[in-house]
Amino acid sequence: MADLPTSYDGSVLIAVIGGTGLQSLAGYVPVAVVNPKTPWGYPSAPIHILKHNDVPIAFLSRHGAYHEIAPHEVPSRANIAALRSIGVRTVIAFSAVGSLQEEIKPRDFVVPDQIIDRTKGVRPFTFFEKGVVGHVGFADPFDEKIAKVVRVCGHALAGDGVVLHDKGTVVCMEGPQFSTRAESNLYRSWGGSVINMSALPEAKLAREAEMVYQMICMATDYDCWHSTADDVDVEMVMGHMSANSANAKTLVGAVLDMLSKEEHSDTVTAKHWEGKSTGMIKFMTKKEGRGAEGIKNVEYLFPGVFD
């Protein structure tokens, strides 16, 4: 890493955000390591630019290079803004989750389509403030176009023992402590499929930044609702993550291969999200009322937006 360039001239459209147990992507060719300073500070870790079959991708470790950043401390605004600044428009976000349903077994993958927000308002959660107001739609928090690709890739790996669930609702809790048994049962009664501490505000910020965002979850435990499985602890999470890391990396690799194909280029460049935020923020706050700091921040995300 020491000898790698610290800038990259080409365009990098796709990023993988690695979660617990996925702090690097082995088997790819390292090309550069960049660390953009954003109005919201630096990302969780320097961003690695890697090549996969000659296609550049960005990799960012959500909890830092050494897992030193707690879920409520993850600088999600800097992460999303830094990725966008280097050209990224599609984010595949990996997450270790607890299962809230019997049929989602530890080491199974889930492609979630919904989120229930159980964060507590302690995490900065928007780019649009300080004199620039904006409200994006979030009815479907993930990206169905990419979800379809992940499902096809996951099912194709069934022979390698990969079990993938096509849909699911992620409960995103505050943490860092795990849930009480009463909470775990409550989330089950709400229809939660899996639970983590990372889907938000990451998914909201990606939506505000007009980026495609899809999470891939891997179950590592049954949280604490199950009558026979042991209650979740960190050893359990890490044990399943490392035992199944080969499958996780194979799945991510297959998704990246598929997304590199010409037929997905409009999806990956996020054409379907383009203008959704910029059009709305220009319309929402009248020019005379816009604040200097809000303008500067939004200009970082969308250069020239107010020209």
Ligand SMILES: CSC[C@H]1O[C@H](OP(=O)(O)O)[C@H](O)[C@@H]1O
């Ligand atoms: C170490 S268990 C709790 C921790 O694991 C998950 O991390 P990530 O989503 O980044 O894979 C969960 O969200 C918590 O942050």
Ligand SMILES: Nc1ncnc2[nH]cnc12
């Ligand atoms: N049971 C659980 N609760 C919250 N986050 C998790 N990540 C992995 N397992 C989890």
